[in-house]
Amino acid sequence: xxxxxxxxxxxxxxxGVRGVDDLTVQINDxxxxxxxxxxxxxxxxxLRTIAGLERSTGGTISIGxxxxxxxxxxxxxxxxxxQDYALFPHMSVEENIAYPLKIQxxxxxxxxxxxxxxxxxxxxxxxxxxxxxxLSGGQQQRVxxxxxVASNPEVFLFDEPLSNLDARLRLxxxxxxxxxxxxLGVTTVFVTHDQAEALALAxxxxxxxxxxxxxIGSPREVFHRPANIFVASFIxxxxxxxxxxRVEGENVIVGLDSVPxxxxxxxxxxxxxxxxxxxxxxxxxxxxxxHPNAIRGTVTVLENLGASVLVSxxxxxxxxxxxxxxxxxxEPGTLGWVTVDPRRTLLFDSEGTRIDSxxxxxxxxxxxxTSAW
Amino acid sequence: xxxxxFFALVGKxxxxxxxxxxxxxxxxxxxxAPFDKHPRLSVKLPEFTLDNFVALFNNPTALSSLGNSxxxxxxxxxxxxxxxxxxSYSLSRVKIPGREILLYSLLLLSSxxxxxxxxxxxxxxxxxxxxxxxxxxxxxxLGAGIMPTVIFILKDFMDSxxxxxxxxxxxxGAKPLRILWDVVIxxxxxxxxxxxxxxVVQVWGNFLIPYILLRSPGKSPAAVVMYTFYTEGGQPNxxxxxxxxxxxxxPVIAMYFFVNRRYGFRFHGGIKS
Numbered sequence: 001x002x003x004x005x006x007x008x009x010x011x012x013x014x015x016g017v018r019g020v021d022d023l024t025v026q027i028n029d030x031x032x033x034x035x036x037x038x039x040x041x042x043x044x045x046x047l048r049t050i051a052g053l054e055r056s057t058g059g060t061i062s063i064g065x066x067x068x069x070x071x072x073x074x075x076x077x078x079x080x081x082x083q084d085y086a087l088f089p090h091m092s093v094e095e096n097i098a099y100p101l102k103i104q105x106x107x108x109x110x111x112x113x114x115x116x117x118x119x120x121x122x123x124x125x126x127x128x129x130x131x132x133x134x135l136s137g138g139q140q141q142r143v144x145x146x147x148x149v150a151s152n153p154e155v156f157l158f159d160e161p162l163s164n165l166d167a168r169l170r171l172x173x174x175x176x177x178x179x180x181x182x183x184l185g186v187t188t189v190f191v192t193h194d195q196a197e198a199l200a201l202a203x204x205x206x207x208x209x210x211x212x213x214x215x216i217g218s219p220r221e222v223f224h225r226p227a228n229i230f231v232a233s234f235i236x237x238x239x240x241x242x243x244x245x246r247v248e249g250e251n252v253i254v255g256l257d258s259v260p261x262x263x264x265x266x267x268x269x270x271x272x273x274x275x276x277x278x279x280x281x282x283x284x285x286x287x288x289x290x291h292p293n294a295i296r297g298t299v300t301v302l303e304n305l306g307a308s309v310l311v312s313x314x315x316x317x318x319x320x321x322x323x324x325x326x327x328x329x330x331e332p333g334t335l336g337w338v339t340v341d342p343r344r345t346l347l348f349d350s351e352g353t354r355i356d357s358x359x360x361x362x363x364x365x366x367x368x369x370t371s372a373w
Numbered sequence: 374x375x376x377x378x379f380f381a382l383v384g385k386x387x388x389x390x391x392x393x394x395x396x397x398x399x400x401x402x403x404x405x406a407p408f409d410k411h412p413r414l415s416v417k418l419p420e421f422t423l424d425n426f427v428a429l430f431n432n433p434t435a436l437s438s439l440g441n442s443x444x445x446x447x448x449x450x451x452x453x454x455x456x457x458x459x460x461s462y463s464l465s466r467v468k469i470p471g472r473e474i475l476l477y478s479l480l481l482l483s484s485x486x487x488x489x490x491x492x493x494x495x496x497x498x499x500x501x502x503x504x505x506x507x508x509x510x511x512x513x514x515l516g517a518g519i520m521p522t523v524i525f526i527l528k529d530f531m532d533s534x535x536x537x538x539x540x541x542x543x544x545x546g547a548k549p550l551r552i553l554w555d556v557v558i559x560x561x562x563x564x565x566x567x568x569x570x571x572x573v574v575q576v577w578g579n580f581l582i583p584y585i586l587l588r589s590p591g592k593s594p595a596a597v598v599m600y601t602f603y604t605e606g607g608q609p610n611x612x613x614x615x616x617x618x619x620x621x622x623x624p625v626i627a628m629y630f631f632v633n634r635r636y637g638f639r640f641h642g643g644i645k646s
Binding site: 051052053072073074075078079080082083084086088089090099100103104147151 | 541543544548
């Protein structure tokens with residue numbers, strides 16, 4: 001059990017590309033920490049640098065109170081689960097799980113006993129003599145977890161461990177993973193490009209882009225108070241509406257209509273300022289009759305989400321999306337009026353940073369200070 | 374039209390028959406001649422006898438030469454497997470500038486080392502090293518000669534082993550040699566088996582190097598000893614040679630079937646599986 005601290009960490013590849021760019025992060029003891037971002041954002045590089053598989057070019061990494069920057073991966077007391085699991089195909093499940101102990105020169109009886117114990121906890125008993133090739137994807141994933149658990153590490157590092165499972169199994173594995181982490185209480189860093197996975201699993205999420213952290217916060221914080229447009233558009237199963245708008249007094253002009261200024265931006269937004277107005281489709285209401293303080297649009301596309309429907313409305317040249325309950329969706333081609341709750345909307349300035357009176361967005365980005373929502 | 378088709382078919386059939394005969398006749402000779410009372414340099418149904426084999430097994434040089442062949446073949450095999458896997462693993466994992474060119478030029482030069490071109494310098498070098506008339510000397514020269522090809526083929530197998538296997542072993546504290554032994558070698562086993570068979574075949578049939586480097590008949594392998602089977606009249610002793618040829622070819626064929634069953638021969642790297 002240990003915390004992880006990186007200080008001004010840099011990983012520069014030959015040619016000057018920075019996979020990790022001057023990154024300072026504190027991951028608390030026992031925390032389930034997700035690194036989230038699009039492919040190529042440096043999240044896997046950061047994970048591999050923490051593991052020691054990549055040598056850092058600058059800065060330091062500490063695990064607990066040990067500076068591990070110059071240590072070999074094997075001396076860092078970390079366990080890693082790879083995206084492809086990397087189970088040794090020529091070894092049985094038992095041998096795979098016991099392999100870290102074999103390296104640690106634990107005698108055969110006790111390491112096989114440990115493997116059996118771990119396998120039982122991961123509901124793998126009965127499969128101990130099988131080869132990885134004879135297991136299903138979900139079982140393979142649990143063997144990979146078992147090998148990590150058996151090594152008794154201070155830190156778990158997971159590199160997209162769920163991405164090779166099919167959608168249904170992934171949900172089960174997600175719940176399983178979270179329960180396992182809670183039971184063991186081991187500090188866990190989890191790389192994913194799936195925002196839903198990060199929101200569901202993590203205690204805190206770091207959203208990365210081009211080797212830099214855009215925002216660190218709890219799932220609730222990054223969902224409700226994204227630090228900038230990038231985070232806002234990345235988080236959420238249906239993307240946030242981000243519309244060109246202009247501030248006018250206590251109102252925001254979106255298209256031809258005006259809606260109340262978001263509560264968080266009151267007193268900070270200047271009249272006439274060009275801004276981006278952000279609102280999650282889930283928090284908007286659609287009406288079929290004219291409404292005061294509403295945005296008017298023409299219904300163009302309906303997308304079924306199961307228990308709800310995603311309605312796209314054309315507002316001038318922009319598109320506004322609203323989630324409505326099933327059975328309440330309008331006909332395509334009809335007019336609709338969208339009303340907003342000013343507490344649920346956000347404003348971003350022309351640089352893309354959130355305009356906020358409650359917490360300074362820039363400070364949130366740099367230090368990862370959390371603010372009560 | 375019909376006539377032209379007919380002649381085309383006849384032409385094709387004759388061509389195929391000729392090609393087939395070209396390959397089949399030596400094999401038929403190898404199968405029939407050893408059992409023939411009066412073998413000649415032509416294929417004919419044998420007057421059946423096992424006398425040729427009796428004569429062969431009564432010839433002490435013949436049997437011991439097979440033993441020598443085994444020593445040379447296995448010695449070279451072990452040498453190239455050990456050094457080849459170490460070299461190909463490092464070449465596969467460590468990036469050095471000009472690696473591919475190095476490999477290709479080694480491959481190109483290797484045919485010179487075991488070939489006739491470098492015969493004199495090789496001989497002189499072995500004299501200086503006091504390795505003339507030593508089986509170790511033959512193993513070293515043969516091993517060096519086939520090593521580039523071994524490295525070239527094995528590197529392909531090593532390249533196709535996903536790195537995450539090694540990385541996951543590294544995370545748990547395994548050192549490079551340990552990783553090679555625990556993870557890489559078992560995964561490259563089909564490649565190693567291929568190389569082992571190929572090395573044995575190369576050495577088994579090699580005449581030139583042992584002929585030059587070995588002096589005493591007691592150390593010579595079968596390929597060289599066969600060359601010495603003459604009758605008192607100075608004619609090649611076809612009875613002995615044919616029987617010996619059959620016995621000589623047997624181990625290689627047997628080994629091929631064994632390895633093929635155990636590991637199968639496959640080459641990685643061409644198609645992404």
